[in-house]
Amino acid sequence: MRRIIDTQVATSGTARGINRGIVLNLIRRRQPISRADLARVSGLQRSTVSLITEQLIRERWVVYGSTGRLPRGRRPTFLQLNNRRAILAVDLRPAITTLAVSDVNGRFLSQQSVQTPTNPDIAAKIFSEKLRVMMDEHPDLVFEGIGISIPGRLDKKRQRVVFAPNLKWPEFDLKAPLERATGLQVDMENAANACVLAEVWFGQTERPQNLVVVTVSEGVGVGIFSDGHLLHGANGMAGEFGHISLNEKGPLCGCGGRGCWEVYASNWAARRYYRQNEDSDGPSFPDLLLLAEGGDRQALRALDQMAQEIGRGMRTIIAGLSPSEIVFVGEFTKLWSHVSPVIEKAVAQSVLIGSPPRIRPAAAEPSIARLRGTVALVLQKHFGPAARIEERQHRFAERHSAAVVQ
Numbered sequence: 218m219r220r221i222i223d224t225q226v227a228t229s230g231t232a233r234g235i236n237r238g239i240v241l242n243l244i245r246r247r248q249p250i251s252r253a254d255l256a257r258v259s260g261l262q263r264s265t266v267s268l269i270t271e272q273l274i275r276e277r278w279v280v281y282g283s284t285g286r287l288p289r290g291r292r293p294t295f296l297q298l299n300n301r302r303a304i305l306a307v308d309l310r311p312a313i314t315t316l317a318v319s320d321v322n323g324r325f326l327s328q329q330s331v332q333t334p335t336n337p338d339i340a341a342k343i344f345s346e347k348l349r350v351m352m353d354e355h356p357d358l359v360f361e362g363i364g365i366s367i368p369g370r371l372d373k374k375r376q377r378v379v380f381a382p383n384l385k386w387p388e389f390d391l392k393a394p395l396e397r398a399t400g401l402q403v404d405m406e407n408a409a410n411a412c413v414l415a416e417v418w419f420g421q422t423e424r425p426q427n428l429v430v431v432t433v434s435e436g437v438g439v440g441i442f443s444d445g446h447l448l449h450g451a452n453g454m455a456g457e458f459g460h461i462s463l464n465e466k467g468p469l470c471g472c473g474g475r476g477c478w479e480v481y482a483s484n485w486a487a488r489r490y491y492r493q494n495e496d497s498d499g500p501s502f503p504d505l506l507l508l509a510e511g512g513d514r515q516a517l518r519a520l521d522q523m524a525q526e527i528g529r530g531m532r533t534i535i536a537g538l539s540p541s542e543i544v545f546v547g548e549f550t551k552l553w554s555h556v557s558p559v560i561e562k563a564v565a566q567s568v569l570i571g572s573p574p575r576i577r578p579a580a581a582e583p584s585i586a587r588l589r590g591t592v593a594l595v596l597q598k599h600f601g602p603a604a605r606i607e608e609r610q611h612r613f614a615e616r617h618s619a620a621v622v623q
């Protein structure tokens with residue numbers, strides 16, 4: 218038998234790639250884990266598991282961990298992901314950008330924030346410098362790539378940001394200059410989609426299938442995980458529910474339209490409700506939340522209105538996508554017990570048949586969710602497109618495993 222083991226990354230579509238993805242994800246989810254347990258849980262042959270793990274150890278994705286204890290007999294060697302594999306994560310926001318170093322498990326080793334520059338050229342220069350310094354500060358790590366969450370939509374083919382109304386930059390390319398500066402591959406993803414990846418990879422639900430993430434900040438974004446796949450659509454524009462107009466004569470939106478859902482449901486909208494249409498700036502959104510927490514009635518009313526408006530968008534999302542779970546990401550979730558009954562009611566009223574989708578706030582705070590999503594974005598090239606592996610894929614992979622290792 219001739220073993221084909223090389224360091225080339227298997228594409229996820231081949232039997233070999235699928236098996237590798239299964240094993241890597243099982244190690245990630247259940248680490249530390251023995252080879253015997255990997256074979257048992259995956260349904261793959263012991264020999265297949267051994268070949269794949271040998272390769273993963275050689276490629277330094279996986280390392281030997283602790284030695285397990287059994288009542289008698291041999292002590293199995295446990296495997297775990299190599300914590301020295303690292304990812305640079307960037308959360309680009311209209312006002313503040315966060316840059317972080319994360320290990321393969323989504324644990325952040327260092328993090329810093331900078332004011333978001335006013336144009337993409339300056340941003341590319343500043344981010345390049347910061348990222349290079351961060352790499353220098355961690356000489357013990359093997360950097361895998363850079364993941365960037367963007368407050369806009371991305372044309373995947375051209376890797377250019379084509380729609381970012383709240384960022385107010387022209388169409389831009391961050392990928393090429395950052396890759397030149399760091400020597401690492403850059404992957405970009407829309408912020409809401411990044412939050413979907415964070416949920417699918419690091420979230421509480423083990424095997425999500427139909428999950429929608431609604432991000433509420435300066436705007437409202439929607440990321441769609443449908444039948445186990447992240448949806449992008451043409452020009453990466455799938456999920457722009459925030460720009461569905463609810464009132465043609467409503468306030469002007471960053472997209473150029475009027476009365477979009479996001480001009481009623483975003484943080485900016487809540488601030489407007491608080492000011493009751495007076496011209497003054499009023500409190501920032503975090504301050505508005507503090508006021509509400511302290512029982513300020515005007516702030517609570519503003520939040521109530523925001524929750525009503527978030528609820529108003531649920532009907533479109535539920536009718537269009539039929540998710541089993543809707544996860545909310547945003548600072549407003551800090552007052553979840555106050556806002557959730559309003560949203561829950563709207564969700565219950567939107568369901569035509571069956572039980573309403575579960576709604577909950579994201580486990581991580583917004584910036585961490587987006588950063589974790591970019592970590593998953595970089596890793597998914599090696600681990601496969603999603604954590605979910607279909608039963609039939611196991612069987613397919615097992616049937617073809619002989620061809621894989623011979």
Ligand SMILES: [Zn+2]
Pocket residue numbers: 459460461470471472473474475477
């Ligand atoms: Zn709009």
